[in-house]
Amino acid sequence: MNFIDLFSGAGGLSEGFITAGFNPIAHVEIDSHACNTLETRLVYHKLKEEKKLGHYYDYLKGKNNRNSFIKNFGEKHLTESVLNIGIGGKNNDYIFNKIDELAGNNEIDLIIGGPPCQAYSLVGRARDSEGMKNDPRNFLYKEYAKFLKNYRPKAFVFENVLGLETADGGRYLKNMQKYFRSIGYNLDYKIQHSEDFGVLQKRRRVILIGWRKDINFEYPIFDKIVHEFKVRDILTDLKNLRPGEQKNITNYKASTTKYLNQFELRNGVDFVTQHIARPHNDRDLEIYKIAIKKWQKEERLKYPDLPKELKTHKNEKSFLDRYKVVDANGFSHTMVAHIAKDGHHYIYPDSKQVRSLSVREAARIQSFSDDFFFEGGRSAAFRQIGNAVPPLMAKEIASKMSQLIK
Known part of the structure; x- marks a missing residue:
């Protein structure tokens, strides 16, 4: 058809x-x-x-x-x-x-x-x-x-x-x-x-x-698919990244997971592309650390909670959840195209990797297979992923x- x-x-x-x-x-x-x-x-x-x-x-x-x-x-x-x-x-x-x-x-x-x-x-x-x-x-x-x-x-x-x-x-x-x-x-x-x-x-x-x-x-x-998979099931096999690090082509660090197998996101290929993290300044990284620490206690960071030296504006009434950690133990919040502009709303859920999501991690959250390649560079890829239908x-x-x- x-x-x-x-x-x-x-x-x-x-x-x-x-x-x-x-x-x-x-x-x-x-x-x-x-x-x-x-x-x-x-x-x-x-x-x-x-x-x-x-x-x-x-x-x-x-x-x-x-x-x-x-x-x-x-x-x-x-x-x-x-x-x-x-x-x-x-x-x-x-x-x-x-x-x-x-x-x-x-x-x-x-x-x-x-x-x-x-x-x-x-x-x-x-x-x-x-x-x-x-x-x-x-x-x-x-x-x-x-x-x-x-x-x-x-x-x-x-x-x-x-x-x-x-x-x-x-x-x-x-x-x-x-x-x-x-x-x-x-x-x-x-x-x-x-x-x-x-x-x-x-x-x-x-x-x-x-x-x-x-x-x-x-x-x-x-038909509703009933399962117990969580976001961590699509993160554990990918290599660790530092802010700004780009692994355009890299091997996996661990074997595949049941989720990746069942929904065919790994597709049997022995390498992964576009595992790319955006760079962050020192101020943002300090905020990310606070957000991750709070989330480990199952608390969300709100802008008014930040120390005075990390605040850049006086508006403490709107967009209070600008800095948001992805829930590794549940489902991610909605992926949107704004991720192309900054990663504040998609912070990686691990204090050992203080950064925002990589292109490949965002693509997986949207259920794109690892062999799906986004043309145009990092920002263009993020925008395409955020706008997509899973x-x-x-x-x-x-x-x-x-x-x-x-």
């Missing part, structure tokens, strides 16, 4: 659908680094199918550069299927023509993706004086709907942040539902919890699913969609 991924990001949602057996016709994404990541991953899937993954591993190890890797192993239709362009306006004509060319006579069975979430997010609304009411991204769902009108897929999956449900008193979501129904699609939505899908992260997302009115379909019931969650959604569509 063929799908189009709109507002693709690094391809977390797409990864789940590909793994579940769907065929990507096109990805549309405005961020160039994310597009490079998508291209690299598509070549990975091609080489995996051909049983030639050695070429991919050579690329990860730096034995050839990206241009030669893509040129030698990425077929033209693969690289051209990643459209680095914004959705909307005159761009849509180009996108439609390109997708028509890529699809040929093949039907588009499914459209997936979710528009940028800043306009709906609770944090975005709190920071904007008008509550994001005039943000043009509020209406990107109408651009999404143009693709539904044009390709008439059997169904679609629309993912977004929890704030979508309450934005403008719930009117945005109601208008969105009404609009999709007006163009011929029944739909329903539920709030899904990523930890129910095996992801070691407390992440709530609105998953809106629509289906053409002529199709016998209903919102899937997802692939484990996406795979289960895709599997249920496949059953129901068939």
